Amino acid sequence: MKKKIVMVLGTVAGLALLGFGIFQSGVSSANLELSSDEIREIVETQYPGEIIELGLEKDTANAYYAVKVESEGKTYDLRLDGNSGEIVSLEEAEKLTSNAEKADDKVDKQKDEKNDNSKKNNGESKKEDSDNAKDNQENTNSNDKKESSNSAIINSDKAREIALSQFSGTIENIERDEDDGQLIYEIEIVNGEDEAEIKINAYTGEVLVVDIDSEDDD
Incomplete structure (x- = not known):
């Protein structure tokens, strides 16, 4: 009976040691080999733009850096391995347009349409003025010719x-x-x-x- 109890205790102790070893292995693998500054340097080298967000994500086995980069009016979400610096994923973030931005766009569009109509009306007005000026000039020239002709007639x-x-x-x-x-x-x-x-x-x-x-x- 005593022998069985010793065997059971030995088995439990072995399992405990095995579990502790696995836990230590997981913790060790989650340790970071790269700092946030090193990650920042890697991203800036490969993806020119402005880093607007940099954060750390951990689980029991791995550690990742989540980085948000803004470049040429677009925003990108990157995920890098915390140990190797390898880029695990890269996605373009969807830019949501707020109601205020939509309202501003609508106002700008209305202003553009108003300016276009104003330019069109001004163009038509200028054309009409130009046509009137042309007609007046032609009438003047005609009168000048007529007067010139009359002045050439002998009395x-x-x-x-x-x-x-x-x-x-x-x-x-x-x-x-x-x-x-x-x-x-x-x-x-x-x-x-x-x-x-x-x-x-x-x-x-x-x-x-x-x-x-x-x-x-x-």
């Missing part, structure tokens, strides 16, 4: 002088008219029983027609 006194140089007498009638799209002076001159009708270019003073009706012709 009636000059037309009389030219006509009398072609046929002497008394001018009975003088008119300015268009003949085949050409502006002319039509002048009737009487000398005794003879009559003459003379047509003169109103711009150049050129004598176009001299039509003499003489009683001697009868």
